[in-house]
Structures are given as C-alpha cells and as structure tokens.
Amino acid sequence: SQQGEEDPQALSIQEGENATMNCSYKTSINNLQWYRQNSGRGLVHLILIRSNEREKHSGRLRVTLDTSKKSSSLLITASRAADTASYFCATGSGYALNFGKGTSLLVTP
Amino acid sequence: EAGVTQSPTHLIKTRGQQATLRCSPISGHTSVYWYQQALGLGLQFLLWYDEGEERNRGNFPPRFSGRQFPNYSSELNVNALELEDSALYLCASSPGALAGATGELFFGEGSRLTVL
Numbered sequence: 001s002q003q004g005e006e007d008p009q010a011l012s013i014q015e016g017e018n019a020t021m022n023c024s025y026k027t028s029i030n031n032l033q034w035y036r037q038n039s040g041r042g043l044v045h046l047i048l049i050r051s052n053e054r055e056k057h058s059g060r061l062r063v064t065l066d067t068s069k070k071s072s073s074l075l076i077t078a079s080r081a082a083d084t085a086s087y088f089c090a091t092g093s094g095y096a097l098n099f100g101k102g103t104s105l106l107v108t109p
Numbered sequence: 110e111a112g113v114t115q116s117p118t119h120l121i122k123t124r125g126q127q128a129t130l131r132c133s134p135i136s137g138h139t140s141v142y143w144y145q146q147a148l149g150l151g152l153q154f155l156l157w158y159d160e161g162e163e164r165n166r167g168n169f170p171p172r173f174s175g176r177q178f179p180n181y182s183s184e185l186n187v188n189a190l191e192l193e194d195s196a197l198y199l200c201a202s203s204p205g206a207l208a209g210a211t212g213e214l215f216f217g218e219g220s221r222l223t224v225l
Contacts, residue, residue, distance in 0.1 A: 035216075040221075041218050042113075042199060042217050042218045043199065043201075088151070092212075096142060096154050096165050097142075097154070098154060099144070099154075102151055
C-alpha cells in the first residue's frame, strides 16, 4: 500500500529557481526518504531523515520533517536542467519502504 | 563494485503467458525487494526476501510469486499474465532486513514488461 503522497504532481520551473515538493503520510514512521528517478529508470537515493530529526541538508537539497503534521518537504535550490526527473518520498515502518506517486519536476533552461 | 542488475531489460508477452524476471543484488546484500511501477500508479510494493525467505508481501494476487536463491539473487514470476501487468518492475537490495526497513534501498534499472 502507498504511504506517502507527493504534492504537486507536476512542477515546471526555470533554471536557477528553487523547487519545493511536499509529501504527506498517514501512519507513524521510523524515517522518511527521498528518491529521484530519471525517465523510467531506476531510483536513486537522495536523502534520509529520521523521525527525531526536523531538518537535514545535502548539497543543494534541504529536507524538513514535521511528524506532528505527518509531512515532509524537499527543497532543491538553484535548480539545473539536469534536475529534471521524478521525485518520490518513501516511508519506512519496519517492513519495507512505501513510496508515493511522485512529483514530476521539469527544469527548463 | 557492481550495482543491482536486472534482466531482461525488456520483455514482451501475451495474455495468459508467464513472465520471469531476475535480479542480482549488490555483493554482500541479503535483502531483495520487488516493486511494480505501472503508468500513473507510482511504485507498488510487491515482495521482500531476506536470507532466502519471504518476509513481506504487498497487496498482489498469488499469481505474483518469487524466490530468493542461496546466492541472494532473486526471481519474480508472474503467471497468467493480464494486460494490466504491463509495467516497469524494479528490484532493490539492502545489506540486511533491518537496513532495508530503516535505511537506503539500492535500485536496479528495472525490467519493462509489456503484455499484449
């Protein structure tokens, strides 16, 4: 069953702008992860935030987690055309990761 | 170090046939996960194997089955294929059961199954 729901479903921005996508989930989690998928290929892990963390940074990525609202956000700063991809949040609850439907990001030059 | 490898890359079958997809995890990883990614439905969890045993199963009918071999590679079998089984099937691995439940999954490039 799917746990996370990403919002928006699609996002189109220009190079240099920031991209923000959100994820909401329903049950308690151990951690929340964000993955990236380029055009129907395999997923690549971007960042993991644990349930006792509120914010985490990795390069141009910033992830926040609000367990009281059961939500997370992924911010990509200074977007590049190469960031064009689908982004998925995934929640871990002890058995397997459950993924949302993803946000499709298009970054135009 | 080789990543997760899946075969075949593409597979075309007709309704009612059987499909077999294969996955080799990263060396040293004991857990293998299978996901289905159909158009517009996101990733749906199918199966999780660890140390040769099925640990968890998603909400799929019994015609979706699999196994994990002693070398930790895995096979996904889909019997009595239906049109809606057309999808990208992704395999992922992790160093162990707990790592998979709490940590990062490493994905292969997927096998695209088309059912005509």
